[in-house]
Structure formats: C-alpha cells, structure tokens
Amino acid sequence: MQNRISVFGSINMDLVIYSDSSPSEGETIFGNNFETFLGGKGANQAVAAARMGSEVSFVGKVGSDLFGKILKEKLELEDIETELLQAHTGESGVAFINVIESTAQNQITVISGANSHAQSDQLSDEALSSSEIILSQLEVPLQEIEKLFSRASNKGCLRILNVAPALQLSETLFNETDIFLVNELELSALSNKPLNLDDISSIKECIDSLQLNDDQSIVVTLGSKGVYVHQHNKNEFFSGHKVNAVDTTGSGDCFIGVMASNMLLSKNLFEAADFANKAASLSVTKKGASVSMPSRQEVLDFWS
Numbered sequence: 082m083q084n085r086i087s088v089f090g091s092i093n094m095d096l097v098i099y100s101d102s103s104p105s106e107g108e109t110i111f112g113n114n115f116e117t118f119l120g121g122k123g124a125n126q127a128v129a130a131a132r133m134g135s136e137v138s139f140v141g142k143v144g145s146d147l148f149g150k151i152l153k154e155k156l157e158l159e160d161i162e163t164e165l166l167q168a169h170t171g172e173s174g175v176a177f178i179n180v181i182e183s184t185a186q187n188q189i190t191v192i193s194g195a196n197s198h199a200q201s202d203q204l205s206d207e208a209l210s211s212s213e214i215i216l217s218q219l220e221v222p223l224q225e226i227e228k229l230f231s232r233a234s235n236k237g238c239l240r241i242l243n244v245a246p247a248l249q250l251s252e253t254l255f256n257e258t259d260i261f262l263v264n265e266l267e268l269s270a271l272s273n274k275p276l277n278l279d280d281i282s283s284i285k286e287c288i289d290s291l292q293l294n295d296d297q298s299i300v301v302t303l304g305s306k307g308v309y310v311h312q313h314n315k316n317e318f319f320s321g322h323k324v325n326a327v328d329t330t331g332s333g334d335c336f337i338g339v340m341a342s343n344m345l346l347s348k349n350l351f352e353a354a355d356f357a358n359k360a361a362s363l364s365v366t367k368k369g370a371s372v373s374m375p376s377r378q379e380v381l382d383f384w385s
C-alpha cells in the first residue's frame with residue numbers, strides 16, 4: 082500500500098552559535114551560547130512530517146564517525162524508518178550556523194561530507210512502491226535525485242522538490258517534479274528574474290516565466306510575510322502569523338515536511354499549505370531545526 086513519505090536527502094550535525102552579531106572578516110567576537118542539533122534539510126523535513134503522524138522513511142548517508150551514530154539515533158527517536166540510511170566511510174555532513182539573536186535570522190555554511198555520496202538506488206523498487214510521496218532537496222547529488230524522480234514517476238509517486246540551496250536544475254529534473262518548493266531567493270534564481278517581495282505581481286511574473294505544465298505546482302515561502310501557492314492557474318497568498326521568533330533555522334523545512342504530510346491526508350495543496358504555514362510559524366518560537374518541529378496536536382492547540 083502506498084502511504085509513506087520517502088525523504089531522499091541530507092542529514093547534518095548542526096553546530097549552532099547564538100550571538101548578537103556576526104564577525105566581519107578578520108574579526109573575533111564572543112558568542113552567547115553554543116548548541117548541537119540534528120539538522121540537514123532532508124532530516125528536518127522528515128522529522129516535521131513524522132511529528133505530524135506520517136509514516137516516514139529516510140534515505141541518505143551518514144558518516145562512519147561519532148556524528149553519524151548520533152544522527153541515526155536521533156532519527157530513530159522520531160520513529161523515522163532508517164533501514165535505507167547507510168553509513169559512508171568518512172565524515173558526516175555538518176552545518177555551521179550563526180543565529181543572530183536580535184533578529185532570529187541565521188547564516189548557514191554546509192560541509193556535505195557523507196551526503197554527497199547518497200545514491201538513488203538505496204531506495205529499491207519495492208520501497209518505492211510503498212511510497213506515495215518522494216521528497217527531496219538539493220543537498221544530495223542532483224543526478225541521483227533526477228534518477229530517483231524518473232523511477233518514482235513510473236510508480237506514480239508524487240514528487241516534491243525543495244530547490245534549496247539555489248542550484249540550476251537539469252531539464253529532466255525540472256520536468257520530473259510535480260511540486261516545487263522555494264523561498265524568495267530560490268524563486269528568483271530558478272526563474273533568473275529579480276523579485277520584489279512587496280509586489281505580489283512580481284512573484285507571479287517569476288512563476289509565469291517558469292512555464293510550468295498543467296500537472297506542476299509551485300509553493301513560495303516568503304519568511305514571516307507568508308506563503309504564495311500556484312496550482313492550475315489558481316494563485317493564493319496566505320499571510321504569515323505573528324509569533325515571538327527566537328530561531329528561524331529550519332522553518333522552511335517545517336513548512337515542507339508538514340505540507341507533504343497533509344498532502345497524504347487531503348491531497349489539497351492550498352489546505353496543506355495553509356496548515357503548514359501555521360506549523361512553520363510555531364517552529365520559529367523554539368531553538369534548533371528538527372527539534373523545533375511541532376506535533377499536529379501542538380499546531381491544532383495553538384491555532385484553536
């Protein structure tokens with residue numbers, strides 16, 4: 082039975098510094114606090130979907146180091162299936178993150194490590210057959226995502242691609258994607274057009290220039306401003322919700338994981354995006370990426 086979300090993506094140890102400012106070149110500053118968290122866009126999205134109650138399998142690579150062992154254990158604690166997660170002889174992916182406390186915004190540098198060895202054939206045809214949704218991001222090799230999406234298309238899986246970080250997509254990967262998930266910077270890079278966030282028509286112009294086919298949709302997350310959804314010539318904007326933000330790391334991942342989970346339930350992209358927008362607002366009220374993902378009940382309670 083197809084009822085599972087398979088995430089083919091990255092998993093990192095996030096090394097996070099909370100500080101008042103970021104150092105200039107050649108400058109040394111004191112930070113306020115240091116923490117480590119399970120991260121990586123793939124792992125964060127998997128946790129977000131699992132906390133919504135979905136059955137989630139994570140497909141990727143950790144290193145053969147201590148981080149690899151810890152990262153796998155953290156996924157398992159979230160009830161995420163790790164049978165298809167493999168260890169690569171070498172170092173795990175890490176992300177160096179600086180969170181500026183006054184704005185809750187971050188700067189992220191990723192060292193891919195084992196993630197750059199993730200292979201699409203880790204997901205067998207049998208595992209693909211039990212997946213309704215294949216979810217990926219661009220922190221694993223693009224040619225492997227392309228191969229997986231082509232196989233997934235033949236099995237009738239819904240293919241969701243988070244075009245992050247902003248990299249150029251091949252024509253095949255572009256055509257094999259059903260739903261694109263981008264933030265404002267990624268939309269601008271994907272469409273090769275400047276974007277004016279204060280003008281909704283500029284978002285529409287970027288989307289129109291992509292010339293999506295009738296089966297393709299795109300969702301644009303706009304940080305605290307909200308979310309813009311385009312499907313079958315229908316466009317809808319959902320405003321952001323006001324909360325006390327402490328760390329925005331992983332809020333886009335929260336949105337994507339929750340949206341994918343809700344697509345399994347209702348198949349309605351607009352309803353799924355509306356709910357995911359609420360969940361993502363809640364995620365920024367806590368520190369860390371994957372640890373800040375809310376449960377379905379937390380979202381329902383907060384917004385009731």
Ligand code: RIB
Pocket residue numbers: 091093094095119120121122125175176189191220330331334370371
């Ligand atoms: O989207 C946030 C994530 O980006 C972090 O968890 C970090 O690991 C990088 O992959």
